[in-house]
Amino acid sequence: MDFKSSDTVPGPRAGDHLPHTAQAAVKIVIVGGFGVGKTTMVGSVSEIRPLTTEETMTQAGIGVDDNYGSDSKTATTVAMDFGRISITDQLVLYLFGTPGQERFWFLWNGLFEGALGAVVLLDTRRLEVSFDVIGRLEERGVPFVIAVNSFPDAPRYPVEELRAALDLSVEIPILECDARRRASSRDVLMTLMRFLHSLATARARV
Numbered sequence: 001m002d003f004k005s006s007d008t009v010p011g012p013r014a015g016d017h018l019p020h021t022a023q024a025a026v027k028i029v030i031v032g033g034f035g036v037g038k039t040t041m042v043g044s045v046s047e048i049r050p051l052t053t054e055e056t057m058t059q060a061g062i063g064v065d066d067n068y069g070s071d072s073k074t075a076t077t078v079a080m081d082f083g084r085i086s087i088t089d090q091l092v093l094y095l096f097g098t099p100g101q102e103r104f105w106f107l108w109n110g111l112f113e114g115a116l117g118a119v120v121l122l123d124t125r126r127l128e129v130s131f132d133v134i135g136r137l138e139e140r141g142v143p144f145v146i147a148v149n150s151f152p153d154a155p156r157y158p159v160e161e162l163r164a165a166l167d168l169s170v171e172i173p174i175l176e177c178d179a180r181r182r183a184s185s186r187d188v189l190m191t192l193m194r195f196l197h198s199l200a201t202a203r204a205r206v
Contacts, residue, residue, distance in 0.1 A: 021089040027114050028192065029089045030081075030097045030139070032121035037179035038079050038097040040117055041121065045185035046083025046095065080111055085189065091197030093189060113138075117196050119142040121179065124154045127165055134166060145195055146174040147188045171198075 028036045043050045081097030096111050112118075118137055122130055137144050148162070157165075159174050168174070173191050178184040 002144075015026060020087070022092045023092060025092045026116045027094050027096065029111055029115045029118045029142070030121060031118055031133050031144075032098075033123065033126060033133065036121040036123045036126075036129075038121055041119070041147075041179040041185045041188075042083040042095050042097045043079040043151075044180055044182050045085050045189065046084060048084050053081040071185055075102065085186065087115060087190070087193060093191075093193075108138040112140050112142060115142055115163075118142050118191050119192055120144050120146050120161075122146055122148045124148060124157060125151065127162075130166065134168075143199055145172065145188065145192045147177045147179075148174065150176055150178045171195075 021166070030041055032038055039050075039052055080099065081095070083095040083097075085093050085094055085095065092189060096115070098111050120133055120137070134144070146166070146168070148161070162171075162174055163170070173195050175188065176190055177188050
């Protein structure tokens with residue numbers, strides 16, 4: 001998905017400093033396979049100029065990286081993306097986008113440290129690349145929601161079919177989004193926060 005066409009903040013602005021009212025900061029990771037829109041989502045929703053670690057793709061990646069459905073993609077994340085969004089005056093989310101190529105997955109362990117939750121971005125043309133992603137989150141006990149990114153030529157499936165294909169429990173939220181749009185990306189993050197709140201409430205009752 002073309003990062004340049006997203007609702008990204010073009011440069012630094014006065015609000016880049018952490019609001020003085022902030023009382024809590026939460027780390028959220030945005031994960032998924034190569035080219036599913038992680039950099040785009042961080043860029044579209046961040047209230048500060050996002051930090052990216054994109055490098056130009058070269059011939060060396062042919063046969064190593066899976067770029068299916070991303071023929072126009074010329075750069076790729078090699079470390080992480082970073083952004084920030086204030087959910088309320090008191091609550092701030094720090095967003096960390098992970099690299100998608102499998103050869104960079106060794107970086108994920110460090111990015112997962114201290115994460116309260118995760119967004120798994122999904123491309124329905126390549127559901128299989130999400131299996132390992134979800135498995136890693138489940139192994140580390142990181143709660144997550146599934147966000148199906150809306151690519152124009154991607155097939156659309158009912159939520160329950162996706163849930164069955166991904167072997168997910170009924171309580172894990174699955175929703176559609178357009179990672180290029182700030183409002184849509186923010187809705188995904190709000191869904192994650194509500195899910196995390198429901199898990200915390202359920203644990204408190206035990």
